[in-house]
Amino acid sequence: MTLLEVSGVSVSFDGFKAINNLSMQIGEPELRAVIGPNGAGKTTFMDIITGKTRPDEGRVIWGESSVSLLGMNESRIAQEGLGRKFQKPTVFEDQTVRENLAMALKNPRGPFSVLFYRKTAEGAERIEEIAREIGLTDHLxxxxxxxxxxxxxxLEIxxxxxxxxxxxLVDEPAAGMTPAEREHTTDLLKRxxxxxAVVVVEHDMEFVRRLDCKVTVLHEGSVLAEGTLDHVTKNKDVIDVYLGR
Ligand code: ADP
Known part of the structure; x- marks a missing residue:
């Protein structure tokens, strides 16, 4: 089913259209890569769906009850179940892996929610489960x-x-990683x-190839092409944009 539907969204900064009539649908479950050259609008797109930037026009619809995410603030959207990971890891360095995960568990879907607080035993089990999933069991x-x-x-994932x-929503997850780490990240995201729904915003084509998923190419704030990586990289408009013609 469609989890997120962005339709006809535009936003301007000082008269410059950073996002221009953008439409995109993300299913649940789905792995999607969003790519595009610098300035294509990737960050602004992420800011819009997470409630950081409010578009001038268009709709952002979420879930089976088709609620509008527009008008909700960032923490409310996080509570709806839209989680964002920024490029740079922001873990608590002086805390253990277990403590970091425990903290995230105690603050489900944003720091302001206590609704889903989990009891200790349940939490400990969930921490083990997540550690297994991310491959950090031996590092807790x-x-x-x-x-x-x-x-x-x-850990941040x-x-x-x-x-x-x-x-x-994951921003350039493999940047700065070793080849082995990239492979682990690919497997983790696929799993x-x-x-x-996992949306990976990326400009490393090799990493996108490994993800082996549907790709949306952004350019000048709009969707330029969509499909498999092989399909979009054969698209003449995409070739022109990437070769800077
Ligand atoms: P990307 O993440 O794909 O590199 P961005 O979303 O950061 O692209 O930017 C899209 C365009 O919008 C760029 O031309 C950028 O300079 C412009 N832009 C983004 N945010 C602002 C802002 N707050 N004020 C003015 N221009 C902005």
Whole structure:
């Protein structure tokens, strides 16, 4: 089913249209890559669906009851189940992996919600489960600051999973990773996307190829092409944009 429907969305900054009549649908579950050259509107797109930026026009519709995300603030949208991971890992470095995950569990779907507070035993079990999922079972007692860059990114994805989101919005998850870490990240995202919607915003084509999923190409704030990576990279408009013609 369609989980997120963006339709005819536009936003201007000082008269410049950063997003121009953008429409896109994300299913649940689904793995989707959103790509595009610098300035294509990727960050603004993420800001709009997470409630950080309000569009001038268009609709952003969510879930089976088709509620509008427009007008909801960021924490309310997070509570709806839209979790965002920024490019740079922001884990608590002086806390252990277990403590980081416990903190995320105690604050499900944003710091203002106590509605889904889980009891300790249940929480401990869920922490083990998430640690297994992200591949950090052997590192639960280590301080997050001691982890490799890749491990920190997985921990942060785990912290997002603790919020039990329906859609994970992940910004350049593999940037700065070793080849082995990238492979682990690919597997992790594919696994998560079996039950949830995962939107990966990326400009590394090799990583997108590994994700092996539907790709949406943004350019000048609109969808330029959509389909498999092979399909979109054969598109003449996409070739022109990427070769800067
Ligand atoms: P991307 O993430 O794909 O590189 P952005 O969404 O950051 O693209 O930016 C899209 C366009 O909108 C760019 O030309 C950028 O300069 C412009 N832009 C983004 N945010 C602002 C802002 N707050 N004020 C003015 N221009 C902005």
């Amino acid at each position: 007692t280590r301080k997050a600051g001691e982890l490799s860059h890749g491990q920190k990114q997985w 785990g912290m997002l999973l603790a919020q039990d989101p329906r859609l994970l 998560i996307a079996k039950t949830r």
